[in-house]
Amino acid sequence: MVFVLALRTALERLTELSPALQALRHPGISASLVAIYRDYARPWTVETLAREAGMSRSVFSETFRALVGDTPAHHLTVRRLQQARALLSDGSVALSDIPARVGYHSNVGFHLAFRREFDTTPGAYRQALRPARSPRPRTKxxxxxxxxxxxxxxxxxxxxxxxxxxxxxxxxx
Structure with missing residues (x-):
């Protein structure tokens, strides 16, 4: 019983510190966050996320921003770009295949969003992760x-x- 009370107190303190955890306590916002994290490549709009949350578009947007601290569209973009960064780090997926895998229909749109968020291009990001090769002098x-x-x-x-x-x-x- 003491353990349960201690756990409950710890969770309450965490939710006070973390807006994201507070957002997970809201059934509608929680449903939309789960949808974004599970199916980030889906062509989500604020309207479809609001439907997922069982809320009107305007109430959903206001509630999401108040609890998460970000707009639904930007939160989705960041999630997609984080996943893209993981795929770039992995190195097993061709650069040209990554935009479609993370929900972008345009390579240009993906490139611009990645650059805006991380201040570098996807190709430069991947290149920076490769181990540096020191050129060896050719000897005869x-x-x-x-x-x-x-x-x-x-x-x-x-x-x-x-x-x-x-x-x-x-x-x-």
Missing amino acids: GNGLSRVRAGARAPLRRVAGPTLRTPAGGAIGR
Whole structure:
């Protein structure tokens, strides 16, 4: 019995601290949040979310904003973009397939929304997650390397014995 009372008190304190938890206590808003999180790719509108909540559009919008602290449309957008970010991090889904998977009908719309929310493009975000590859200098069997592959830079000593140029001059020690 003491445990149940302690749990109830802890939950009440959490709901005081978290508007999202308060929103989950409201049956209509809770239903819409569950719908957004379960089926974020569905073409939701404020009207369809209000229907899901069993409320009028205007009452739903006002109540949602008061309890969640965000508009229904922006909350849905953020949920979709969070899921897109997870897919980008995973790396197994092609960049061009992600918009449709998270509920966007336009790659351009997805790109603009992602950039607006995260200050970077989806491609740049994915690229930043890839491990950096340090370029290795190309070496030939003679121990000499060029500054860049194919560059006409002068040869420099990497390691090895004194070498002779084709004209017979010595390079090295």
